[in-house]
Amino acid sequence: MTPQRQMVLDVVCEIGDHARPEQIYELVQQKSPAVHRATVYRTLKLLCELGLVTDTTTAEGHMVYEIAGKQPHHHLVCRCCGADLEFPDEDYRAFVDKLEEKSGFRIEATHITLSGLCPDCQK
Amino acid sequence: MTPQRQMVLDVVCEIGDHARPEQIYELVQQKSPAVHRATVYRTLKLLCELGLVTDTTTAEGHMVYEIAGKQPHHHLVCRCCGADLEFPDEDYRAFVDKLEEKSGFRIEATHITLSGLCPDCQK
DNA sequence: ATGGATGCAAAAGTTTTGCAAAGAA
DNA sequence: TTCTTTGCAAAACTTTTGCATCCAT
Numbered sequence: 101m102t103p104q105r106q107m108v109l110d111v112v113c114e115i116g117d118h119a120r121p122e123q124i125y126e127l128v129q130q131k132s133p134a135v136h137r138a139t140v141y142r143t144l145k146l147l148c149e150l151g152l153v154t155d156t157t158t159a160e161g162h163m164v165y166e167i168a169g170k171q172p173h174h175h176l177v178c179r180c181c182g183a184d185l186e187f188p189d190e191d192y193r194a195f196v197d198k199l200e201e202k203s204g205f206r207i208e209a210t211h212i213t214l215s216g217l218c219p220d221c222q223k
Numbered sequence: 224m225t226p227q228r229q230m231v232l233d234v235v236c237e238i239g240d241h242a243r244p245e246q247i248y249e250l251v252q253q254k255s256p257a258v259h260r261a262t263v264y265r266t267l268k269l270l271c272e273l274g275l276v277t278d279t280t281t282a283e284g285h286m287v288y289e290i291a292g293k294q295p296h297h298h299l300v301c302r303c304c305g306a307d308l309e310f311p312d313e314d315y316r317a318f319v320d321k322l323e324e325k326s327g328f329r330i331e332a333t334h335i336t337l338s339g340l341c342p343d344c345q346k
Numbered sequence: 347a348t349g350g351a352t353g354c355a356a357a358a359g360t361t362t363t364g365c366a367a368a369g370a371a
Numbered sequence: 372t373t374c375t376t377t378g379c380a381a382a383a384c385t386t387t388t389g390c391a392t393c394c395a396t
Binding site for chain 2: 157158159160161162163176178179185187191192194195196198199202203204205206207208209212214215216217218219222
């Protein structure tokens with residue numbers, strides 16, 4: 101675990117929510133401008149493989165990272181204001197379980213992001 | 224509705240499943256090599272706005288298009304062999320309805336794609 | 347002629363890769 | 372030394388945009 105890797109991990113922790121690579125890169129830059137973008141990408145991929153962070157794809161197709169080890173949960177992201185509401189796994193899990201049973205597929209999407217409008221932006 | 228647009232629409236129909244822009248472009252190319260990639264992209268965007276096709280983002284973050292007007296449905300895509308199984312809306316709808324009620328969000332993801340392993344590839 | 351559609355080239359955004367230098371084991 | 376990590380630059384991939392031309396009204 102090199103300083104660069106620690107820093108990337110810290111930043112992902114710090115952001116807490118869904119962290120996009122560019123956002124991570126910018127924060128890392130602020131702390132240590134020498135760290136290269138490629139290092140951030142390589143590190144994120146590595147941290148994923150190590151299971152320290154998880155990756156998801158948003159409904160808009162952006163890769164987002166998050167610290168692993170939290171309770172399984174998912175995200176509702178407001179496409180208008182960006183508000184990010186986590187929701188617990190139980191309902192999704194029930195849905196996926198039923199789907200696996202019916203289809204025979206083993207579903208690997210363990211962390212999903214749904215896009216929509218938050219209560220405020222619906223007004 | 225120009226010949227180019229008709230051709231893009233036809234190809235999306237023809238592919239049936241989730242059609243990726245490059246795949247669409249290639250098939251259009253075979254029929255009419257003069258059609259430019261930018262035209263395909265512009266046309267897909269237009270057809271979306273017209274409601275003739277729908278777009279989704281796969282779990283891998285790729286944009287995929289599909290002819291509109293089908294019954295609401297979703298996709299299970301095998302990350303190993305690419306098999307694409309559609310599943311009906313009902314269970315997803317029930318899940319989303321519950322989620323909307325609990326969260327206050329209006330969820331706009333009306334066409335989702337989950338990634339996993341098909342029965343064959345689990346062996 | 348007016349306005350939209352197209353082809354083209356170029357840009358833009360994101361992510362990956364090859365390679366050489368630097369560092370640690 | 373040997374293996375890994377890093378910084379760098381460049382490529383790769385996907386999508387968008389500006390502009391001139393073309394076509395149909």
